[in-house]
Amino acid sequence: MVEIDLKRVDEMIERYKGEEGVLIQLLLDIQSEFNWISKEAITQISERMQIPKSQIYRIASFYEAMSLEPVGRHIIQVCLGTACQVRGAPKILDRIEGDLKIKGGETTPDMRFTLKRVNCLGCCAMGPVIVVDGIYHGKITPAMVEGILETYE
Numbered sequence: 001m002v003e004i005d006l007k008r009v010d011e012m013i014e015r016y017k018g019e020e021g022v023l024i025q026l027l028l029d030i031q032s033e034f035n036w037i038s039k040e041a042i043t044q045i046s047e048r049m050q051i052p053k054s055q056i057y058r059i060a061s062f063y064e065a066m067s068l069e070p071v072g073r074h075i076i077q078v079c080l081g082t083a084c085q086v087r088g089a090p091k092i093l094d095r096i097e098g099d100l101k102i103k104g105g106e107t108t109p110d111m112r113f114t115l116k117r118v119n120c121l122g123c124c125a126m127g128p129v130i131v132v133d134g135i136y137h138g139k140i141t142p143a144m145v146e147g148i149l150e151t152y153e
């Protein structure tokens with residue numbers, strides 16, 4: 001797990017000192033540098049910026065781009081929407097879960113991958129579809145999974 005360096009969080013807070021409405025940007029900065037936002041970081045922001053923790057949690061849980069749990073360096077989304085289901089998505093998910101030895105929603109112990117199950121990625125004709133770090137891989141088969149994942153360090 002990537003520990004969040006609270007000194008670094010302080011520097012980030014300092015950068016926005018005196019500016020209004022910077023909380024979302026600050027949280028995005030922390031997310032982008034550490035890949036998640038810890039409760040210690042939230043406490044620090046709350047104390048330094050005099051913002052109630054509840055408000056920070058509300059924002060951090062609202063935005064899809066922010067995570068309150070540590071996530072892997074690469075995010076795999078497996079589409080389990082109806083069109084992908086009929087075209088074999090469950091087998092793709094099984095293969096990925098088997099290869100990485102994690103279940104949907106989990107992260108590999110080496111923090112390499114986080115696996116997410118999603119509903120319809122809006123490109124049903126390409127199904128079954130997985131998206132890795134925003135790159136779409138369509139019409140995939142279980143046999144293709146290993147080759148795709150191998151390219152992500």
Ligand code: FES
Binds near residue numbers: 127
């Ligand atoms: S159901 Fe998978 S992309 Fe639409």
